[in-house]
Amino acid sequence: MGEVIGTSEVISAEGVDLAYGAEPVVRGARLSVARGEVAAVTGASGSGKSSLLYCLAGVLAPTRGRVRFEGRTLGDLGDDEISALRRERFGFVFQYGELLPELTVEENTALPLRLAGQRKRPALAAAGEVLERLGLGDLRERRPSQVSGGQSQRVAVARALVHRPAVVFADEPTGSLDSANASAVLKEFLGLARSQGTAVVLVTHDPAVAAQADSHYTMSDGVLTPREPA
């Protein structure tokens, strides 16, 4: 389909512009994330970092430039193909987890596998395995309303990684947690992702979170700037 830029590059943005109507939100963003790499984007609220994240995930279409995933330009793909990518190759972690309240922890975790067509029993087994690794094995049968905020966010992490995606997009994954919980969840999240070779694009306004990343970008008024390691 498209040329492969590098063997380890998973996702990249090349001169991406995004505007809501006449208002530019992202301007000429360039970014590249390799397999197993954790890239953090920090910036003030309203700086455009979440919009960039959803551009990278193929949810929002750039007004200019292109986003490439494993060598394929997302703009060239149809809706069904992008949906399939999101189902099978992408993972998502949201600020409030957004677990389905009616499903058990185990069923929430297994959801991406089930959506990808896997049968119930092996999907639940795989979910159980990830939950065990995150120390949530005892909570399998509980509902999201019956676990704490930190545990709920861990379940969201398990859901994002259960199908071993190529890249996880995390939008303020610890934004709803206290610092102790945030640190623990982030550690488990990034540890599991790295062990699987999953790339992570992390949007946060917390410098402490960004400090855990391999590469760091800052966003200000829609302009993305790579930040040199300290």
Next chain:
Amino acid sequence: MREFLLGLRLLFGAGRGSRVRFLLMAAGGSLGVCCLALVLTVPQILDAHDGRAAARQPQSASARPAGATLVLQRSDPYGSKAFTRVFVAQGTRHADEVPPGLDRLPGPGELFLSPRAHDLLRDQPDVKGLLPGHEEGLIGAAGLAHPDELFAYVGTERGEIADEGRALKGWGYSYAPFPAVEPSTLTYLRFALGSLVLLPLGIFLSVCARLSAASRNRRLASLRLLGLTTRGTQRVNAAETVVAALLGALLGLAEYEVLNQVMTRTGLPSLRWYPDDGALSASTVAVCLIGCPLLAWFVGRISARDAAANPLAVRRSSAPARPAGRGGLLLVTGLGIVVGYCATGFTDHPADSIGVNAIVMPAGILLTGLGLVLTLPLISYALARRVARRTGSLTLNLAMRRNEVEPGSTMRVVTGLVLLVFSASLAQGVLIQLEQVTRPSAPVQDYSLVLSALTGEQRRALAEVPGVRGHAVTAESWLDPESDGDQPWASAVIATCDQLASFVQESKGCVDGKVMRLSDPDAGTGQGAGPGDPIRFRVRDGGKDTTLTLRLPREKITYDTHDPSAVHGADLLVPPSALPASARVDGARYVLTSGSDHAEVRRVLDGIAAVVPTAEVEPVGINIEGLQQIAVLETLLAVGMVMGLVIGTAAFVVSATDRAMERRAQVTAVTLIGARARTLRAVQCVQVVVPLSIGLALALLTGKLAESAYLVTGGGDIRWDLAGVPVLALAAVGVAAVSAAGALPLVGRRVDPELIRRD
């Protein structure tokens, strides 16, 4: 007041979504108020009908002074309607007294017709027989019960109605001779409309008042945590619901005004009214403008109770409790009683409706309905839980898990529709029962006329009326009032064997030319009249009264009549040749028979009227006023059913839409992780359709059992009514389909990440 204003501030300052929700609440409420206004106006419409019918009723006396204006009122069946004709023969007294709707009384040969009768006369020339004379004008609205009434004033000569006409004293009574709906039936009608319309309506208004309950509860919990009092928190919530209900009530009344104008032009089958009849009364306006906001106030306060009492739990979205199982006991008890009564229908001694049964049977039906409503959430919960655990289908799993955690909220709305179907089954049973006593089910229809009012030529002409299959004369024997001893008594049919055969299902042993005893194994045999007893008849022949004595012979004819029949219970067959040709038995009636097909009955009645326009014809077994009332009842119940279905379906769709709006963040998140739109649509459909279908199926089953219990104890021939099942099932499937279709657009293809909650 401070909290009320804060509630309004939150409502109008909370963004577009909040305003859309407010408009949805107001629009939904307006639909409900429109239906409420219609239900409240129905008795007013019926009262207006009865009032006008009473005001034109002739006041008359049997004493006829010289120069009296004579009137004779005849009401004959026309299909299932009554065709009322008032014959007027003007005299010198009270000739200037005119009924409402007329300027003057008709002169001989003049007709004043209702618009419907005018159309009928134009379209059906055969009706001319009923209306001798030429049309002079139309009767005004003040003189008609309703715009569709068949009514006529027929001017005639005094000699035409000299025998039966009464002296006119004036017009108008304080009550209608035949109310549009009997007072006892009106009570039942109110109950039925209450079940069919007001119950779903109450649920609908509650649903509208509680839209977006979860997000509103979180906001209210925040206010409570910030220091607002429990009562203040409830008032903040009530402010929004009250304003929406008030706006909805105003819109609803305006919608009703439009509906009234449209309905008075199009009308309903068997029920039409003038615009003024359906005008909004002060009490209806007051109920709608005060009652609905009041209901909204209470619902608003109650729905904020959790947020006010336990704000932390609401903020954390604690898991809803499992539904209680107490209703199951009521359902089992009620069903036990109802099935028991149904079972007696299979025995030789079915239960009746007297004694203890008069209490136990209705109690069983009430318990069944109540138990059904209270048990549905538990049934839905248990089924959803079981299916969700066992199914391998992701769609079914997601849908059932949703129903498992939200059995109450969904079932509240389902309950309205379930009660609707249950009540409709029951209402159908009552209609069947009413119809059984007013409309005979025999394959023949008999007609009875007073013999003395007919000339020989008229009798011959009546026998030749198209559709008439046979004719005969019936008479009762004469009892001497001065005799002290027991006198045998019998009723006789004066007919040939062929004529008798045309009136009965079967007759055996008839010999022409012989007086014979009639024996109907299903009927009694008079007061002890036995073979050899003398039976006496008073006979007028050539202006002379004589007594004819016949002995009840031994030879008998065994016969089996239809039910009802003009010759039912007759003991004696007298051949016409046994009487002098010009003799007439005192009190005898001339009877005719035809097929019972409605069109044929209509044709025969028109034919009879053409021969003897002023004669009173009694169609045996038909209660025309009863039939008219049933037609009105059927119409009102059908309207109630349709309104209930509309309201119930709207409530279901609005509720499902609201829940879908509240779940947008979760649905977006699931879409982002790759769920296909079709999967989510299927989930939405299954989630809506499964509990609804279970509820409707159970309502249909229990409703039919309740209906059969009612019919069995009613003692009628029909005990198991399956005729209504397809209609109800179709309505139930329709509701499920509309609800499912309404749920489909709630899942779009576009993914909007803004819907994901972020700080």
